[in-house]
Amino acid sequence: MEFLLDRAQGEFGRSVDRMLGGARTAEAVRAWAQGDHGPGRALWERLGGVGVTALAVPETYDGVGPLPVELAVAYVESGRHAVPGPLAETAAVAVLLAATAAPAARRWLPRIASGQALVTLAAADGGPYALDADAADAVFAVEGEELWLAPGHGPVQPSFDPARRLARPLSGGELLAGGPAVAEAAERAADWAAFATAAQSLGTGLALLERTVAYVKARRQFGRAVGSFQAVKHRLADVLIGLEFARPLLYGAAVALASGAASTRAEVAAAKVAAGEAGYAAARAALQLHGAIGYTDEFDLSLWIRRARALRSAWGTPSVCRARVLAG
Amino acid sequence: MDLELTERQRAFRDEARRWLAAHIPAVPLPSLETAEGFAAHRAWERTLAEGRWSAVTWPEEYGGRGASLVEWLLFEEEYYAAGAPGRVSQNGISLLAPTLFAHGTAAQRARVLPPMARGEVIWAQAWSEPESGSDLASLRSTARRADGGWLLTGQKTWSSRAAFADRAFGLFRSHREEGAPPHRGLTYLMFPLGAPGVTVRPIGRLDGKPAFAELFLDEVFVPDEDVIGEPGQGWRVAMSTAGNERGLTLRSPGRFTAAARRLVALWRERAADRGAGDDAGCDDAGRDDAGLRDRVADAVIGARAYELFAYASAARPEAGSAGAATGAESSLNKVFWSELDIALHETALDLLGPVGELADGAAEAAGDGGWADGYTFALAGPIYAGTNEIQRDLIAERLLGLPRERR
Numbered sequence: 088m089e090f091l092l093d094r095a096q097g098e099f100g101r102s103v104d105r106m107l108g109g110a111r112t113a114e115a116v117r118a119w120a121q122g123d124h125g126p127g128r129a130l131w132e133r134l135g136g137v138g139v140t141a142l143a144v145p146e147t148y149d150g151v152g153p154l155p156v157e158l159a160v161a162y163v164e165s166g167r168h169a170v171p172g173p174l175a176e177t178a179a180v181a182v183l184l185a186a187t188a189a190p191a192a193r194r195w196l197p198r199i200a201s202g203q204a205l206v207t208l209a210a211a212d213g214g215p216y217a218l219d220a221d222a223a224d225a226v227f228a229v230e231g232e233e234l235w236l237a238p239g240h241g242p243v244q245p246s247f248d249p250a251r252r253l254a255r256p257l258s259g260g261e262l263l264a265g266g267p268a269v270a271e272a273a274e275r276a277a278d279w280a281a282f283a284t285a286a287q288s289l290g291t292g293l294a295l296l297e298r299t300v301a302y303v304k305a306r307r308q309f310g311r312a313v314g315s316f317q318a319v320k321h322r323l324a325d326v327l328i329g330l331e332f333a334r335p336l337l338y339g340a341a342v343a344l345a346s347g348a349a350s351t352r353a354e355v356a357a358a359k360v361a362a363g364e365a366g367y368a369a370a371r372a373a374l375q376l377h378g379a380i381g382y383t384d385e386f387d388l389s390l391w392i393r394r395a396r397a398l399r400s401a402w403g404t405p406s407v408c409r410a411r412v413l414a415g
Numbered sequence: 416m417d418l419e420l421t422e423r424q425r426a427f428r429d430e431a432r433r434w435l436a437a438h439i440p441a442v443p444l445p446s447l448e449t450a451e452g453f454a455a456h457r458a459w460e461r462t463l464a465e466g467r468w469s470a471v472t473w474p475e476e477y478g479g480r481g482a483s484l485v486e487w488l489l490f491e492e493e494y495y496a497a498g499a500p501g502r503v504s505q506n507g508i509s510l511l512a513p514t515l516f517a518h519g520t521a522a523q524r525a526r527v528l529p530p531m532a533r534g535e536v537i538w539a540q541a542w543s544e545p546e547s548g549s550d551l552a553s554l555r556s557t558a559r560r561a562d563g564g565w566l567l568t569g570q571k572t573w574s575s576r577a578a579f580a581d582r583a584f585g586l587f588r589s590h591r592e593e594g595a596p597p598h599r600g601l602t603y604l605m606f607p608l609g610a611p612g613v614t615v616r617p618i619g620r621l622d623g624k625p626a627f628a629e630l631f632l633d634e635v636f637v638p639d640e641d642v643i644g645e646p647g648q649g650w651r652v653a654m655s656t657a658g659n660e661r662g663l664t665l666r667s668p669g670r671f672t673a674a675a676r677r678l679v680a681l682w683r684e685r686a687a688d689r690g691a692g693d694d695a696g697c698d699d700a701g702r703d704d705a706g707l708r709d710r711v712a713d714a715v716i717g718a719r720a721y722e723l724f725a726y727a728s729a730a731r732p733e734a735g736s737a738g739a740a741t742g743a744e745s746s747l748n749k750v751f752w753s754e755l756d757i758a759l760h761e762t763a764l765d766l767l768g769p770v771g772e773l774a775d776g777a778a779e780a781a782g783d784g785g786w787a788d789g790y791t792f793a794l795a796g797p798i799y800a801g802t803n804e805i806q807r808d809l810i811a812e813r814l815l816g817l818p819r820e821r822r
Contacts, residue, residue, distance in 0.1 A: 088485055090723065091730035253672055300815050315818040317804075327810060328747050335723030336716070342418050353462050357716045406701030406705070409712035415680065 090338070092160065099138075100160040106137055107168035113387045119171035120249035124222040127171045128205065134161075134170070135202015141277060143181035148196030150181065155279075159286045163337075166290020166366075166398075167297075169390045171250045173207040173218045175283035179276040180206045180227055186272035187234055187264040195225060209237075209256045213402045216253035217339045218242070227263075229273045236261040248393035278314040281341050281402040285362035287369035288398040289337055292330045292366035295373040295391050297314040299323065303376055316328070319376055326372045329365035336361045353415020356408035363399040363408075370395035392410060418726065420489070427482065428489040434466050435497040443783050444500045446775065448624035453537075453579040455501035460534025469532045470508050477524060478532035484729040488722075491669035496676070506576055507531045507538030509664040511584050512606035513656040514603070518644040526640075527605070539608065541585030541630055542653075544570055549805050551586070552650060556632065558587035564638040565589065565646075567606060570631055575799070577628035578617035582607050590647045601649035605641040612636075622774060622791045646664070658745035665800065666752045668722035674759055674789070675718035677782070681766050682711045710741035710762040717755040724748070743813035746806040753796030753803060760790035 092100070110133060115126035134140050142158040152158070158178060165174055181199060184211020198204035209217040210229035220226045220240035228235045237256035244253050299415040300323060303314030313319055340358040343351040370392045374381045381388050399405065420428065427570055440653070444459065445452035463469040472487045473479025482490065502508070508531065515524050530536040547554040556569025567587055577583060590600030607614055612635040617625035644652035686704075755807060763786040764771035775784020797803040811817045 088418055088420055088424065088726060089730050090416060090726035120600050190441055228701040229678065296815075300817065304817065311820075312818050314811075315820045317808065317820075320815075321804070321807040321814055323817070324750070324807035324810035327814060328750055331747055332717075332720040332724055332751055335727050336720050338416060338727075339418070339719065339723045342416060354719075357719055360712070360716055361720060406709060409709045409716075412715050413682075413708065 089344075090335070092156070092338075096156060096160055099157060100164055103134075103139060103161050104167070105139055106133060107164060107170065110168070112168045112170055113390060116169050116171045116250045116390050119219075119222070119252075122221065122243070122252070127219045127222065130170060131172055131205060132202045133232070134165070135200070139165070140177065140202040141200035143178040144196050144200040145181075145185050147277055148185065148192055148200065150196065150200040153182070153344070155282065155344040156338065158283065159337050159341045161284050161291040162286035163293070166287035166292075166394075167294040169291070169294065169394060171219075172205065173184065174224065174287060175207040175280040176213075176218055177206060178283045179210070179280035180208050182279045183208070183227070183229070183234065183269075183272050183276040184263075187269050191236065191263045198224075201392075208276070208280075210271075210273050210277060210280075213280060214391060215255055217256045218401075219252050220254040221252055226256045228258075228260075229269065229276075232260075232266055232270045233262060234264045234269050234273075235259075236263055242340075246397070250390065250394070251397050267292040274352075277402060278344070281359045282337075282344060282355045283407070284398050284402045285333075285337055285340070285358040288359075288362040288366035288395065289330060289333055291391050291395045292326070292333075292362070292369035294386070295366070295369040295395065296323065296326050296330065298388055298391070299326075299369075299373040299376050313376070322372050322376065326365070327371045329361075329368050333361035333365040335357070350415050353412050356403065356411035356415070359403050360405050360408045360412065363405060366395045367399045424486060424489060427486045428493060431493045432497070434468060435493055435499055438462055438466065439497055439499050443498075444504065446624060447501050447503050447818075448578075448620070448626040450579060453503060455470055456500055457534045457537060459500050460502070460504050460537075463819070464533040469504065469534070469775075470512065470528075473512070473528065473532065477528040485726070488663075488725055488729060492672060492722075493669070495669040495673035498673075503576065504531060504534055504537055505665070506540050506580075507536070510540060510656070511538050511605070513664070514584075514643055514652060517656055518603075518652045522528035523640070523643065536582055537576060537580045538748040539574050539575070539580035539583040539628075541571040541574050541606075543573045545572055548573075549802055552601070554588060554601070556585075556587050556605060558589040558602050558637070558646075560589075562635060564636055565602070565604065565642070567604065567612075567632045567635040567637060570629065573618075573627050573799070574630050575627045577608060577615055577630060578625040580608060583630065584643075586649045586653055589649075598650040600647050601653075602646045603643040603649035603652045604637050605643065606632075606635055606637045610635050610659045620791065621794060622788075624791075626795075658742050663725055663728065663745075663748060666756070666796075668718065668725045671718035671752065671755055671759065675714045677746065678711055678714050678763055678766075680708065681763060681782075685766055691802050707762065707766055710758070710765075714755070714759040714762055717751070717758070721748075721752055721755065724751075731814060737796045743809055746801075746809045747814075749800060749806050750797075750803045750810070753793075756796050757794035759792075760786060760793045764790055765819060775806075 110130055115130050119127040139161040141150040142152045142154045144152050204224045205222055206225045207217045207220050207223040208227045217226045221243050226237040226240050228237045238260040239257045240254040246253050303319055304312055306313050310327050336358040340354040343354040374392055444455040447453055447456040467480055471480045471482040471490050474481050558565040558567055586601045589602035611701050614631040616629045618627050620626040696716040767781050770781050773780040775788040812819050
């Protein structure tokens with residue numbers, strides 16, 4: 088047993104971190120929220136360049152996956168840097184197409200793997216909306232036992248996190264696959280989406296904690312750094328505890344996904360609950376400890392605060408996931 | 416990154432499983448916080464030692480198996496899954512022994528460890544004093560130089576297991592230096608609880624059982640051979656292994672994974688009693704189903720998180736075989752498991768409804784009263800081994816780098 092990232096996995100995480108650290112992601116998120124997808128798409132091409140978008144795509148389709156551990160590493164970093172776009176949906180589409188629809192897989196997966204194509208997905212487990220459909224080159228939809236390539240999407244609805252652009256897929260389009268295999272693959276795809284969401288939640292929480300620690304060290308009131316007050320320290324200590332105990336669950340889920348263990352659904356659900364709650368607790372603490380500045384749209388902290396709330400419920404609310412933990 | 420057991424690990428686990436299945440007492444032992452239960456638990460320690468399972472990580476020469484940290488985790492998992500008794504020798508094995516391995520002499524290890532492993536000498540800790548709790552370094556009990564040893568005088572309190580234990584270990588002020596910080600001049604000593612000059616006054620914990628005691632010491636002689644480390648360096652000696660008390664070795668993940676499984680069984684049992692299908696609203700006893708379900712799931716998630724966190728700690732290159740998760744990381748552990756323990760037991764009591772109010776020993780208590788006893792035990796977790804407030808200070812200052820302040 089060696090429940091630890093190996094040297095290459097650690098180095099991969101650091102290289103994604105370095106790349107995103109120099110990529111002006113905050114500006115890309117803000118543009119994305121305005122419907123200007125150019126900077127975000129450029130970011131995705133860079134993610135493709137370091138191999139992130141190929142991690143859920145099998146080698147048959149020019150990918151390198153499925154590599155859930157590496158995907159977790161990369162998605163945690165993407166969450167830390169607030170990368171916009173349908174990250175979880177991309178992983179889910181790769182799993183779904185590879186399992187059920189060979190012609191569509193040949194058409195789409197190589198371009199997904201390279202970061203050139205942006206795709207999204209609406210499926211029962213993820214709710215009625217296809218995230219960032221307005222930015223996507225393809226909108227897939229699972230309806231019962233059918234997998235469709237939708238002919239387009241409805242209007243983008245305003246959402247709490249404006250950088251998560253929610254729209255319903257239009258019905259009809261191209262029927263790609265049907266039958267029980269689709270339902271079965273959709274369940275596995277939903278697990279990948281929940282897992283990918285958990286990784287982003289953890290990264291979002293880590294970013295919120297880093298930023299808040301830096302802020303309370305610098306911000307002074309009553310003649311001292313507010314980070315010296317015990318109420319502030321203890322709240323941040325609890326945030327760290329939540330995040331540090333979500334992390335092993337995320338990698339436990341990655342190991343389960345890699346091995347196809349019978350407990351996979353429950354392990355993913357446990358990771359989703361823990362990471363979603365920890366990321367959200369980090370957002371609440373970050374907002375409270377920044378005070379009024381944290382409540383503003385203009386201050387970049389808002390990018391992560393809004394994201395944390397959305398990710399907590401995306402691809403499985405805490406309650407749905409808790410039920411899955413006990414069903415597994 | 417994997418969670419696969421090696422051949423050796425699997426063989427170790429299977430051997431532990433077989434041995435435990437063959438040796439675990441058929442009926443649960445009486446609470447170890449009673450004289451009768453203490454004696455029964457001591458006898459169980461001897462049985463464990465005969466199988467060489469009482470201290471698996473120790474070298475063989477002291478009665479251990481030289482087991483790795485992962486193997487220890489596997490043993491603990493099997494131990495609690497099998498429903499084996501609580502460990503009356505815990506203070507010695509998880510607190511004193513790591514200190515002896517780090518700072519003791521070979522002669523001390525040879526003298527102290529084998530009888531500890533066999534349950535012949537049960538150890539109590541003697542840290543806190545009436546005026547020194549969280550601020551332990553302010554302690555006032557003294558060790559005065561005498562011919563060939565030291566004379567201990569003062570009062571210790573909240574000394575776990577001391578009501579029935581044989582010996583104790585703790586810190587005493589041996590050197591005074593004008594203007595020196597309070598943690599200077601302390602000495603780490605081992606002393607017999609039956610020696611002349613020692614008075615032990617048992618203290619009833621919340622349910623009245625004498626789980627700890629006050630110790631009154633009046634010129635109690637301790638020979639030089641029972642000083643651990645250098646006289647005057649006791650604080651450094653004690654703190655270098657404090658992580659053992661807070662972390663993994665005191666409360667292994669196996670305890671919580673086993674308790675979470677029992678909790679799930681209790682939840683399913685109750686759901687079956689009520690009939691399936693109805694997943695909303697409350698039952699006649701006012702128990703809210705969806706809310707309880709979420710709390711049961713949280714206990715499962717928490718126990719799994721702690722287990723995986725431990726495997727990650729064990730895999731780190733710096734992890735030793737005897738005491739992982741030392742230092743500030745052990746503070747994360749301590750807050751996490753102590754809160755998990757309470758939440759898990761509260762959920763069990765809420766699931767039990769009216770029966771949950773019965774104490775262990777009551778004829779109708781569920782699960783032989785284990786949930787009630789476990790709840791009382793869990794309530795102490797956030798207080799001992801450094802309160803959770805102290806741990807959060809340490810986390811904030813040492814892991815997050817926030818400014819250190821006078822508390």
